[in-house]
Structures are given as structure tokens and as C-alpha cells.
Amino acid sequence: MWRDLLPLGRSASSGGYFRQPWTAPEREARAWFVEQAEARGLAVERDGLGNLVAWWGTGRTDAVLTGSHLDSVLDGGAYDGPLGVVSALAAVDVLRGRGFEPRRPVAVGAFVEEEGSRFGLACLGSRLLTGATSWETARVLRDREGLALEDALADEGLDGSRGTWLDGVATFVELHVEQGRDLVDRDEAVGVASAIWPHGRYRFDFAGEANHAGTTRMEDRRDPMLSYAMTALAANKQARVSGQRATFGRVDVRPNGTNAVPSHVTAWLDARAESSTALEQLLADVERQAQERAGRDGTSLTVTAESVSPEVAFDPALAARIAEPHRWPVIPTMAGHDAGVLSAAGVPTAMLFVRNPTGVSHSPDEHAETADCLAGVTALADTLALLSGGEQ
Amino acid sequence: MWRDLLPLGRSASSGGYFRQPWTAPEREARAWFVEQAEARGLAVERDGLGNLVAWWGTGRTDAVLTGSHLDSVLDGGAYDGPLGVVSALAAVDVLRGRGFEPRRPVAVGAFVEEEGSRFGLACLGSRLLTGATSWETARVLRDREGLALEDALADEGLDGSRGTWLDGVATFVELHVEQGRDLVDRDEAVGVASAIWPHGRYRFDFAGEANHAGTTRMEDRRDPMLSYAMTALAANKQARVSGQRATFGRVDVRPNGTNAVPSHVTAWLDARAESSTALEQLLADVERQAQERAGRDGTSLTVTAESVSPEVAFDPALAARIAEPHRWPVIPTMAGHDAGVLSAAGVPTAMLFVRNPTGVSHSPDEHAETADCLAGVTALADTLALLSGGEQ
Incomplete structure (x- = not known):
């Protein structure tokens, strides 16, 4: 999956990524997501914003949603966003390899414009999906060229309507590369989020x-x-x-x-x-x-x-339930995430972090070791198994 | 003439001008110059850079050159550059109205990329024309989009070759709106330049x-x-x-x-x-x-x-010869001009300034009163008559 994603929107000069939403590289990344999901027999839904979700299992209620985003800041790193999407798909593969069958449906999602790099409002896709931001407010936002969101979407054949699939989501878990060095200091590959700073x-x-x-x-x-x-x-x-x-x-x-x-x-x-x-x-x-x-x-x-x-305090009971069996540390983050938007909208939400050896983020130098990424996939698979309540 | 020029490259939002060299508005301004010169029966020469000159009188030696430039800084004023070109053409009209016949040819010129707003090197047209900058140095200069000068010129059908008409020029006089308030402080409509600061x-x-x-x-x-x-x-x-x-x-x-x-x-x-x-x-x-x-x-x-x-000290005898009969003040300027490049290249050169009530320059708010502009035309006509040595 990394091999497919690595060339998309990569600058030859800096090595960083330019995957601004509703531009060619990000469109390709979304097409890649659909292809990967369909290759796994997952049922894909799209909304009129570009948000995507892929379902494993029948039924659309009481689901466990995982995933992250595919867009980047200007000249960003490879892991911020895609690591959560790739790990979600890989976790499905791991669980199937274990012969696991979820009792509650598992969904893999990708939210658009998480970074706010084009229209200035971070987590735009999840804000619109949850109703935290109204379409009336969002549609007139303008990018640096003065193009309104409504018109940028129309150019992509999107009508601005939001998906309704969050109605069937009971829990959200987002995996993300850590953007500081807390896990390095603690000598841990994986951690769980406690809260997001205002x-x-x-x-x-x-x-x-x-x-x-x-x-x-x-x-x-x-x-x-x-x-x-x-x-x-x-x-x-x-x-x-x-x-x-x-x-x-x-x-x-x-x-x-x-x-x-x-x-x-x-x-x-x-x-x-x-x-x-x-x-x-x-x-x-x-x-x-x-x-x-x-x-x-x-x-x-x-x-x-x-x-x-405002500050987002993730559901403390959920964080404890996920972290305690593995003794993963529970740590705060200063970065915004779609997980924060869903949590604020009342969806019980947790985040998993994967160690970042330098802490560098929003930069071409952002990095995570393969062994830590694989530990993250296993951690996410275990968490999904726990939350979707199937037999293992 | 102002009516023709005012709409070219004008921003509807700021009221300022965007006449970057070898773009549509500046190309239109150069076409306008050719049209105006030909309508007066002046013989137009162009070079492979976009520099223009229009000749009044026969012979191409010992000429008096006047004029200025038609490009602007980003979001510049209406007067900086065009006032010198318009006044030069108007001065020809005034002298003809007086029945004046020059003994030495009078030429009206327009130099390209005086502001350096696109390729970063001010007075690029006159530098190339005088040889102060070589084509080898200039052709690889790049604009903000990374386009090389050589390619920008090729897109305009220009081959980068420089005109040879300066060989026949004995004196250059550039009229320019003042870019400070010296003339306001002195209560004078017109002044003569002493020097340009480094x-x-x-x-x-x-x-x-x-x-x-x-x-x-x-x-x-x-x-x-x-x-x-x-x-x-x-x-x-x-x-x-x-x-x-x-x-x-x-x-x-x-x-x-x-x-x-x-x-x-x-x-x-x-x-x-x-x-x-x-x-x-x-x-x-x-x-x-x-x-x-x-x-x-x-x-x-x-x-x-x-x-x-470096500092340019204009020919002091020439400045005195122009200023003394009218008691025009002789003042320094901190702004660069094609006149500085020609002076440094050994062409006896003078500048006339027209009062600027606020001193504001390189801004949509740059201004000169019509009466002062007309005083400038008369001053330039008198100066051309003096230097071209005809009968009046």
C-alpha cells in the first residue's frame, strides 16, 4: 500500500507531499482507497464532499469506525493521515488472517481536508459530516486563488451533501503517527490519547x-x-x-x-x-x-x-479499556484530529499513536520505523477486535 | 493619451497597476506606443528585447533621446514611467505646434523591465541596451514561476537581441514624476536631477x-x-x-x-x-x-x-544648462532610473522631475496634478529645443 501512495503529490525538490484536497494527487489517493477497499470486498460509500467509508460486515448500526485522512499540509510528510488509513486496511487483513469475524460492523473511513491546507478550516470533512460546521458556512470559504469551496467541489462533480453514515457509528478509533517525542521518552512503540489541547x-x-x-x-x-x-x-x-x-x-x-x-x-x-x-x-x-x-x-x-x-478530552473509560490490557501509555496531544471533532460530536472516540523517532511532523522529514508501524497495525487490530466484540 | 493608458493592467480592487514586462497589459502598452508614434509619422524601431524608439527627423546620429518606461511595479501608480513617455510624445506635439524643426534628430524611447518587477534586475532593458548587463547573464534570470527570461521572450516572439540605436544618441533626457516631496517643499512644479543614490x-x-x-x-x-x-x-x-x-x-x-x-x-x-x-x-x-x-x-x-x-552623478554642466534659464532646482533622487544606466554608460544624461503632492510612489495613490504635468511637458519641450539645437 505504501508503494502505491508514496509517489502521489510528492515534490521532487523537497521530498515532501502536496496533497491538497480536491486536487489531482489527493483525488488519486481517494481513488486508491476505493480500489483497495473494493479489492477486499468492502462496500464503499462516498458523500458529496469526498469523505469515504468502506464497510466490513453487514448492518450499518453500532459500528466501530477507524481510519484517518489522505490529504497533507503543504510540503508535508508521508505518514500524517495515510498511516491511519493504511493501518486500518492492514488491520482488517490481520483480523481476517486470524479468522476473526466481527459481531459489530467495522468501517474504514477517510475524511477530506483534515489539514485545512486549502480552505483554512482544519477537519473540514469531519466537521461537515458531524454538523459541527454547516454547509452554509463552509460553502463560501475560499482557497488562496479565491475559489469558493462550493465551486471547487462542483469542479470535482461533488454537490456538497454530507454522508449519513456516522448515524450508525458507535465508536471511532483513529491511529496516527505521534507528532512529538512522548513515546520516544517512554520507550514505547504505541500509545493511547487522553486529550487534545485547545x-x-x-x-x-x-x-x-x-x-x-x-x-x-x-x-x-x-x-x-x-x-x-x-x-x-x-x-x-x-x-x-x-x-x-x-x-x-x-x-x-x-x-x-x-x-x-x-x-x-x-x-x-x-x-x-x-x-x-x-x-x-x-x-x-x-x-x-x-x-x-x-x-x-x-x-x-x-x-x-x-x-x-476547545479542549477535547477523549472518553477516559474507552482509553483505559484499550490501553490497560497492553499497558500502553495514555498521553495528550497538541495536534487537532478528526477524532477530536467526532469526540466533540458525542461519538465515543479513542486514538492510537505510533512512535515518531524525531517528533518531526508536517515536514518531509516526518518518519516512523517500519517495526513501529507494524506494531501499530497489530495494536489497531487488537483494538478493533476488542471493540467490535467478535470472537478471536 | 492618458485615456488610452489608464485601463491597461489596472486592478479593479486596488486601483493599482500590474504591468509586468512581457505580459498582456505591458504588451498592450507597447502596442499603444507604436500606434502613437506612427500616428505622428515617427519611424519606430524595436529590438529583440521589447525596447522601443521612435525617431523625429532624419539621420540617426548626434540625437537627443527622451522617454522612459511603460512597465510598473506590482500594484504601482499610473505616473511612474508612462508620464515620461506621454510627456515625450506631447513635447513633440508642442514643438511642432511652435513650428520647431530640430537640427539634431529627436528620439522618443520606452525601455522594458525598468522596475525589475518580474526578473528581479531593475533597468533590465537599458542595462542590456547599453551592455551594462550581458545577455549571457540575463537570459537565465527567472521570474517567480521559474520561467527563464530567454523563454519568456521567446513566448513573445522576441529573440533577445539588443537595439543599436544608442550609438546615435548624444544626450538623454528622462522626465519622471518625483518620488519624494522636495519639489513640494520648494514650491516648484519642475526640477532637474543632480544624482541617484547608490x-x-x-x-x-x-x-x-x-x-x-x-x-x-x-x-x-x-x-x-x-x-x-x-x-x-x-x-x-x-x-x-x-x-x-x-x-x-x-x-x-x-x-x-x-x-x-x-x-x-x-x-x-x-x-x-x-x-x-x-x-x-x-x-x-x-x-x-x-x-x-x-x-x-x-x-x-x-x-x-x-x-x-553605485552612485550616479548626472552631467553637472548639462543639468546647469537645462536648469539655469528657468531657475529650476537641482535635486538628488533615491530611486533608480534608466537615466542612471545610460549616464553610467557614458551618455550625457539629465532628468526632469514633476512635482508629486504627497511624495507617494510605487503605490496606487501616486499622483501628480494636471497643471504640473503640463508644466512638465512644456519644460521637456523647452529642453529638447535647447538640446536639439533647432530654431524656435
Whole structure:
């Protein structure tokens, strides 16, 4: 399965992946999923968004759903998302090899636009599927080229309607490569998630005045680049001091010419904190410093919350039931996942993590050892067997 | 003439101009120039770069060349470049209206890619025309999409060969909207240039390590955005303190995703100073601070000089000859011009400036009053009459 997936959307220069949703590489990845599921005799359902699910067993109620996503961040790694999908299909193979027959149906799913790399809203597919985000809100979201989600979907022959299969799902288990080094520190190949930190994405729009870079005296400028630069440094310092996370990883400059003072700088703050209160405080501290600097620079600043997710505490009884027989550690994560969206929507949800030797993620350097990936498949197969209640 | 030019490459949202060389709007502007010249019975010559010249009078030696450029920065103003071309054609009309017959030929020219907005090298057309830049160097320059100059020209049916008409030019006079407020402070509609400040464009490549914006501890990051942000602030402060100019107006971030620590930030420093020594000192100060910060951030920095122009002192006798009869002020400029390239190549050169009420330039808000523009046309006509030595 990795051999099929590895070339899709891979950049020859960086070695990273560009699998933005509803583009050719991600479309191929979804076609690959359908092919793999059908080759296993699983019944595939698609919705009008591009979400996919494949059923093992008859009946569509009280099911155990597993899987993850196939899209990537810009220049991302090979494992984030696909490891969960590949492991889910491999776990079905393992269980069948054991002669296992599930009593409750097992479903393998792939959610679209988990990373929010194209339309800015993470977990878009699962948010629409659960109703956490309405179609009215989502359809007018625009990508970097200004194309509305509704039109991007129409170009793919998709009508925006959401699947109804979550109605029949009793439990969701998502396997994911770890995005930190907790499992390395604990010397474990597999762990179970306790919770996801609160997470916000905020757009900072700094507006100044375009001008000539040579002739305009420094003191006559209203340069939004300076306001932005101070804000990026302030966000880093604030997060470092408080033990939280704050990142400016995306910046758009207008007109972005070497010899022009910019008129606008738009930058996105990704912030995560141990509690919603701490997240609000972090944003408030960064915004206050940004506004003060904008005042000194003669620029203006508007901050827009593009998405804010509260803390997700996964079902503790479920996590314990999965972890205890194997003594897997139960650890928190700072990364958002479709599992968080389903959990918030009331679906009892668990996550399995596979060790990441460097902790590097959202990067071409993201990696997991084959032995750990295989341990993950076995762990997922055991978990599915436990939850789908069949005989083993 | 303004009515024809105003819609070409104008952004409906900003009101600014996007006339990048060898794109549709700039191609239309060049076609307009040919049409206008031919309508006046001027003989048009083109070269294999897109440079244009139109001749008034017979003979191709000892000529007085005037004109400017038709391309713009990204989201630029209406006047920068076109005012010099329009005024040149209008000055021909004025002189003919006066019944003037030049003894020496008068030529009206339009140079391509003066702003360097597409291939990064300002005054590319005049540099190639004078031989200041060789075709071997230029043909491999690439635009933001990675297209080589040679291929961009081939797409336009241009072979990259340069015109030879400068061989017959004895004097060049470029009229330009002022890009500062010297003439406002002096309460004058028209001025004459003394010199152009030295100017450098330097590419700062900061390399770090892409990583997950949520899971990577602040202290484990190698974030090039931070190194860049400190550098942008340091450049501003350094220029402000020393009375020079330093601008970071263009930034490219990779992968430029909200939830990823960037792997690379590339930013361009535009620096100008009153002397070459001061320019070198300014760059050295900025680079030292940038390297120090990169060291602290665990990132690396490479600085590449993309273009460095020494000071251009225009022919002082020529400036005095033009200015004195009218008592026009003689003032320096911090902006580069084709006039600087021709002057450096040994062509006796002068510049006329037209008052800019706000000093704003390289911006949709750039402006000049109609009365001042007409004063500029009259001044240019008088100057051409003086230099072409005809009877008036």
C-alpha cells in the first residue's frame, strides 16, 4: 500500500507531499482507497464532499469506525493521515488472517481536508459530516486563488451533501503517527490519547501604505511589515515563557515587490494551550503587543478568529479499556484530529499513536520505523477486535 | 493619451497597476506606443528585447533621446514611467505646434523591465541596451514561476537581441514624476536631477526546519520566520538611525502553511544610501545582526547581492544648462532610473522631475496634478529645443 501512495503529490525538490484536497494527487489517493477497499470486498460509500467509508460486515448500526485522512499540509510528510488509513486496511487483513469475524460492523473511513491546507478550516470533512460546521458556512470559504469551496467541489462533480453514515457509528478509533517525542521518552512503540489541547487559528491583517522603498523617508512610512515582524517575535516569546505554542507559519504580503513598502501584510497565528483560558490569554497578550506596535507604525490591525477548537478530552473509560490490557501509555496531544471533532460530536472516540523517532511532523522529514508501524497495525487490530466484540 | 493608458493592467480592487514586462497589459502598452508614434509619422524601431524608439527627423546620429518606461511595479501608480513617455510624445506635439524643426534628430524611447518587477534586475532593458548587463547573464534570470527570461521572450516572439540605436544618441533626457516631496517643499512644479543614490538589492535566505506548529516545543524549533522578523526590524532601525533607506517588501515562505513551522523564509532587502561606503556599512550592520539572530534560532542565513548600483552623478554642466534659464532646482533622487544606466554608460544624461503632492510612489495613490504635468511637458519641450539645437 505504501508503494502505491508514496509517489502521489510528492515534490521532487523537497521530498515532501502536496496533497491538497480536491486536487489531482489527493483525488488519486481517494481513488486508491476505493480500489483497495473494493479489492477486499468492502462496500464503499462516498458523500458529496469526498469523505469515504468502506464497510466490513453487514448492518450499518453500532459500528466501530477507524481510519484517518489522505490529504497533507503543504510540503508535508508521508505518514500524517495515510498511516491511519493504511493501518486500518492492514488491520482488517490481520483480523481476517486470524479468522476473526466481527459481531459489530467495522468501517474504514477517510475524511477530506483534515489539514485545512486549502480552505483554512482544519477537519473540514469531519466537521461537515458531524454538523459541527454547516454547509452554509463552509460553502463560501475560499482557497488562496479565491475559489469558493462550493465551486471547487462542483469542479470535482461533488454537490456538497454530507454522508449519513456516522448515524450508525458507535465508536471511532483513529491511529496516527505521534507528532512529538512522548513515546520516544517512554520507550514505547504505541500509545493511547487522553486529550487534545485547545487550538486556535487567527488571521492578523496589518494595513499600511504602499510606497517607494528608495524615496520614502523611514519616518514617513506606514510599513505593515514592521508591525508584523514585531508580532511574530512577540508571539514566540509569549508562548515560550508560558509553555504554550504560537506560530506564524503563513504570510501573504501585498504587493510583495522588492522596491515597494508593502500596503498589506496578512499573517496567520496558530496557537495552542493547555486550557481554553490559557489560549485566550495567549491570544490577548499577542494581540495587545501587535496593536501597540501598529499604533507606533501608523498601521492598522484586524484580528479574525478563523477557527477555535476547545479542549477535547477523549472518553477516559474507552482509553483505559484499550490501553490497560497492553499497558500502553495514555498521553495528550497538541495536534487537532478528526477524532477530536467526532469526540466533540458525542461519538465515543479513542486514538492510537505510533512512535515518531524525531517528533518531526508536517515536514518531509516526518518518519516512523517500519517495526513501529507494524506494531501499530497489530495494536489497531487488537483494538478493533476488542471493540467490535467478535470472537478471536 | 492618458485615456488610452489608464485601463491597461489596472486592478479593479486596488486601483493599482500590474504591468509586468512581457505580459498582456505591458504588451498592450507597447502596442499603444507604436500606434502613437506612427500616428505622428515617427519611424519606430524595436529590438529583440521589447525596447522601443521612435525617431523625429532624419539621420540617426548626434540625437537627443527622451522617454522612459511603460512597465510598473506590482500594484504601482499610473505616473511612474508612462508620464515620461506621454510627456515625450506631447513635447513633440508642442514643438511642432511652435513650428520647431530640430537640427539634431529627436528620439522618443520606452525601455522594458525598468522596475525589475518580474526578473528581479531593475533597468533590465537599458542595462542590456547599453551592455551594462550581458545577455549571457540575463537570459537565465527567472521570474517567480521559474520561467527563464530567454523563454519568456521567446513566448513573445522576441529573440533577445539588443537595439543599436544608442550609438546615435548624444544626450538623454528622462522626465519622471518625483518620488519624494522636495519639489513640494520648494514650491516648484519642475526640477532637474543632480544624482541617484547608490542602491542594492540583497536576497536573504533563512533556512530552518519544517515542523508541526502544535506539537513541537518552542525550544525544539529552528524557525526561520523568527530570524527574518528580527532582521526586518533591525534593517528598519539601522536605516532610521543613519538617515539611509532599508526595506523588506518581499517575502516568500515555504511551505507557508498555517500549522507548520516554516522550513525556509526568503526575503529581499532594498537598501539605498548617500554613498557606496554608507551602503556597504548599512548592509554589513543588517547582515551581522541577522547572522547573530540566526545563530540563536538554530537557522542558517545566506545573503546574495542580486544587484548593486553605485552612485550616479548626472552631467553637472548639462543639468546647469537645462536648469539655469528657468531657475529650476537641482535635486538628488533615491530611486533608480534608466537615466542612471545610460549616464553610467557614458551618455550625457539629465532628468526632469514633476512635482508629486504627497511624495507617494510605487503605490496606487501616486499622483501628480494636471497643471504640473503640463508644466512638465512644456519644460521637456523647452529642453529638447535647447538640446536639439533647432530654431524656435
